[in-house]
Amino acid sequence: MSQEMFDKLAQAVVEGELEDAEELAKQALEQGLDPLACINEGLTQGMDRVGELFAEGEYYLPDLIIGGEAMKAALTVLEPALTGDQEREVAGRVVLGTVEGDLHEIGKTLVGTMLTANGFQVTDIGVDQSATEFIAAVKESNATLIGASALLTTTIPEQQKIIEALAEAGLRDKVKVMVGGAPVTQAWADKIGADGYAEDAISAVSVAKKLVKA
Numbered sequence: 001m002s003q004e005m006f007d008k009l010a011q012a013v014v015e016g017e018l019e020d021a022e023e024l025a026k027q028a029l030e031q032g033l034d035p036l037a038c039i040n041e042g043l044t045q046g047m048d049r050v051g052e053l054f055a056e057g058e059y060y061l062p063d064l065i066i067g068g069e070a071m072k073a074a075l076t077v078l079e080p081a082l083t084g085d086q087e088r089e090v091a092g093r094v095v096l097g098t099v100e101g102d103l104h105e106i107g108k109t110l111v112g113t114m115l116t117a118n119g120f121q122v123t124d125i126g127v128d129q130s131a132t133e134f135i136a137a138v139k140e141s142n143a144t145l146i147g148a149s150a151l152l153t154t155t156i157p158e159q160q161k162i163i164e165a166l167a168e169a170g171l172r173d174k175v176k177v178m179v180g181g182a183p184v185t186q187a188w189a190d191k192i193g194a195d196g197y198a199e200d201a202i203s204a205v206s207v208a209k210k211l212v213k214a
Contacts, residue, residue: 002033006042009074013046014053016066018073025077035081039088043071043078047117051202061110064201068113075116091119092212093143095134098127099158104151107181110201111147118205131158131165138166138175145211147204150181159184160192176211180204 005028012021021043028038050067053059059067082088094115098108105127112122123141125133134146146166150156159179166172176195179188189197196211198204 002037003041005031005033006038006045009038009042010046010049012074013043013067013070014049016063016070018066018070021070021074022077025074029077029081035078036088038078039075043074044117044119047071047114051114051205055202061106065106065110065113068110068117071117072113089119090121092145092208093121093123093141094145094147094208095123095125095137095141095143096147096149097125097129097134097137098149098151099155099162100128100130101158102150102152102155103127104149104181107151107201108147108149111149111180111198111204114201114205115147115208118209120208131161134162135165135169135171138171139169144175145208146175146177147198147208148177148179150179150184153183156181156183156188159188159194163193176214178204178207178211 009024012024029035047067050059050064054064096108096112098104112124115122123137123143125137138146146162148159148162150159163177166175178196178198179194180198186197196207198207
């Protein structure tokens with residue numbers, strides 16, 4: 001019975017059915033199923049499948065977004081039901097934001113959704129955020145990774161400022177920096193001393209996993 005529910009939860013995520021995902025999560029709790037198992041064996045499996053379909057070219061950006069939203073809808077039901085000794089394993093703590101002068105939201109939000117789906121604790125500070133605001137969020141959340149998005153060629157220098165601000169705050173050896181955005185390249189990441197570069201939300205997850213283990 002439990003496997004059937006896990007499969008239904010996964011399918012709701014794959015199909016991007018927000019209301020179904022939330023209702024199934026409620027039903028799972030009513031049936032006495034383990035909320036952590038529902039997350040790991042149901043929702044996460046579904047989000048992994050969404051990522052595979054995206055990588056294969058079967059799914060597009062909107063499919064990724066609604067899959068992530070369906071997972072979050074179910075998580076709002078399941079996470080409060082976790083017991084004290086059953087907290088979801090945290091893969092890493094990330095501060096995510098779009099740099100100062102840049103108001104682009106979608107790419108950053110999608111990265112946050114995918115990281116959350118893969119067990120990261122994400123602090124999304126929003127758009128148009130200065131280096132100072134990134135550092136403040138790192139200190140508050142004890143994050144060990146920053147994800148800095150820039151979608152304009154005029155704003156990518158702000159990514160370098162974040163790295164410099166980390167050094168000034170004495171945190172550079174404790175916090176890794178991952179950069180991304182349309183005009184950002186591996187060469188740019190290397191030039192400014194970033195620890196990682198991700199070209200899309202799927203690769204951001206694998207890069208983040210490597211960085212937090214490094």
